[in-house]
């Protein structure tokens with residue numbers, strides 16, 4: 001890298017490479033035409049490591065030759081983008097792909113004490129989870145500590161807290177760190193960067209291996225089979241630093257993969273509109289309610305099912321026939337009203353993971369009633385009311401996400417499978 005004004009190397013011994021407060025500097029970095037695609041980290045060398053750990057770092061990404069950068073959020077055809085952690089790459093030499101830059105970093109050095117919004121120091125040790133430096137472990141300048149954020153608020157509202165729901169968007173709303181979003185099957189590249197200067201982190205996308213990453217290192221990761229992985233699942237794919245007290249201190253997020261279009265009135269998520277990749281346009285369908293599935297023949301992992309509104313389900317025919325009620329019921333948590341009598345106090349306890357209060361209106365499956373709790377992370381447009389549960393029309397699978405946040409409540413088990421394993425998987429989902 002050189003100082004533009006002089007052409008001299010921008011080394012630490014060259015005074016022109018130091019930019020004074022409120023001044024600007026211009027530097028040049030030459031990308032040789034043979035430079036391999038991938039991310040490169042850069043950070044300040046001034047003031048020892050102080051400025052780096054306070055966030056003065058960034059990344060260049062070299063794309064395949066002939067690529068253009070497009071804005072993934074919004075309606076209509078994608079517009080050019082110049083910068084940002086998420087983008088669509090219209091590939092010059094291969095399939096288009098989604099790109100997500102994830103920068104794992106510290107917030108200050110190990111002695112630094114971040115402040116909360118009132119100006120008070122955050123604790124060095126989370127009083128609810130014992131995590132060290134809550135809020136001091138971040139991804140893309142954001143952190144979601146289990147204890148001092150969510151569990152603390154759950155305790156204030158409900159008088160108890162549940163660490164096992166620490167990852168649950170159903171219980172707490174979506175986490176603060178940036179959430180990569182894709183449509184099923186989209187090729188996706190993660191540009192992984194360590195923006196800190198002190199401790200090592202390990203990037204662990206669930207269902208995939210762990211990569212250890214140290215200060216100033218950068219890695220390029222591409223999942224097999226694209227978004228939704230080889231299982232072709234819509235869902236929230238948890239990723240976090242696998243140093244346990246780092247994720248409890250806030251270093252985690254989701255990769256959200258949809259099976260239906262998230263644009264305008266077709267959205268079943270509260271996130272902004274998401275564009276399709278230019279070379280995959282039209283592949284992702286508009287979701288439909290369950291009554292519209294009647295008469296359709298759907299493909300479930302290669303097996304055909306014709307969905308009917310009367311008679312009995314018959315699994316032996318080809319295609320199998322199945323009633324809409326059986327079809328939906330097999331995908332949903334057990335229908336019922338949450339709550340059981342507390343044996344000691346004799347009171348009704350509604351913190352219940354065994355059932356979900358969804359309902360039928362004719363052949364239309366309806367969600368549980370929307371949350372009426374005032375929660376800054378999720379405000380329903382129709383509190384206290386139900387809405388139709390939506391489905392992907394070609395597979396008949398429920399459109400992800402099929403639940404909305406219900407602050408302080410427990411994410412429920414899958415139907416008929418209340419095993420510890422299922423519980424664990426659900427933590428990373430809703």
Ligand SMILES: [Cu+2]
Nearest residue numbers: 201241243246
């Ligand atoms: Cu870590």
